[in-house]
Amino acid sequence: MHLHKYEKIWLVFGLGSLALFLVVIGFAAFWKGTHPQSHIETIDPQNIEANESFKPENLGLTEVADGKYVVNIVASAFNYDLGKEEDGSPTKTIRVPKGSTVLFQITTRDVVHGFQVAGTNVNMMVEPGHISRYETVMKNDGDFTIVCNEYCGIGHHLMFGTVEVY
Amino acid sequence: MSKKNISAAKQTKEDVNLKGTLIMVMILGVVILVFWFGIYGLFLSR
Numbered sequence: 001m002h003l004h005k006y007e008k009i010w011l012v013f014g015l016g017s018l019a020l021f022l023v024v025i026g027f028a029a030f031w032k033g034t035h036p037q038s039h040i041e042t043i044d045p046q047n048i049e050a051n052e053s054f055k056p057e058n059l060g061l062t063e064v065a066d067g068k069y070v071v072n073i074v075a076s077a078f079n080y081d082l083g084k085e086e087d088g089s090p091t092k093t094i095r096v097p098k099g100s101t102v103l104f105q106i107t108t109r110d111v112v113h114g115f116q117v118a119g120t121n122v123n124m125m126v127e128p129g130h131i132s133r134y135e136t137v138m139k140n141d142g143d144f145t146i147v148c149n150e151y152c153g154i155g156h157h158l159m160f161g162t163v164e165v166y
Numbered sequence: 167m168s169k170k171n172i173s174a175a176k177q178t179k180e181d182v183n184l185k186g187t188l189i190m191v192m193i194l195g196v197v198i199l200v201f202w203f204g205i206y207g208l209f210l211s212r
Binding site: 004006007009119 | 182184185187188191192195198199209211212
């Protein structure tokens with residue numbers, strides 16, 4: 001087969017980028033253990049309290065080690081349950097220091113929701129029957145809005161909260 | 167087809183000027199790479 005000189009150049013370029021991106025995907029999946037945020041682990045959506053992480057008293061922010069936090073959340077139409085404040089009112093703001101490692105664990109009791117902390121890499125789909133997790137380091141300070149980015153019904157826009165990194 | 171015709175066809179293919187095509191393909195490739203690294207940088211910084 002006869003190929004033009006320039007054709008060889010862009011074929012090498014194209015196949016080279018394809019190979020590079022495949023290597024990147026393989027590296028992320030097999031070496032770094034990257035996987036979808038809901039990772040096979042299931043939960044009974046009718047009885048999420050049976051799971052230790054989603055008992056009402058365990059919802060919201062918990063410091064598990066120095067600079068390491070876990071945030072347990074239950075999404076439902078149309079609210080994020082982030083636990084309760086000391087005075088008993090529902091928590092709407094999660095406050096963590098800059099540079100801390102935060103593991104977000106979330107599930108839903110009804111329909112598919114989204115969970116995005118806008119301006120960070122935290123962005124997950126929340127499906128009934130599954131637990132979604134994402135661990136991140138809060139590198140930048142500021143107020144980050146939690147939004148539901150998966151249309152879940154008439155009150156979709158009422159699902160929000162705040163992560164304050166100080 | 168005669169031998170003369172075959173060599174004439176080959177001659178035409180070799181003569182096609184693909185410089186513009188090469189430049190466009192490379193520009194497109196660079197645009198894809200710039201976007202890829204830009205988005206990767208965004209992922210690392212947030």
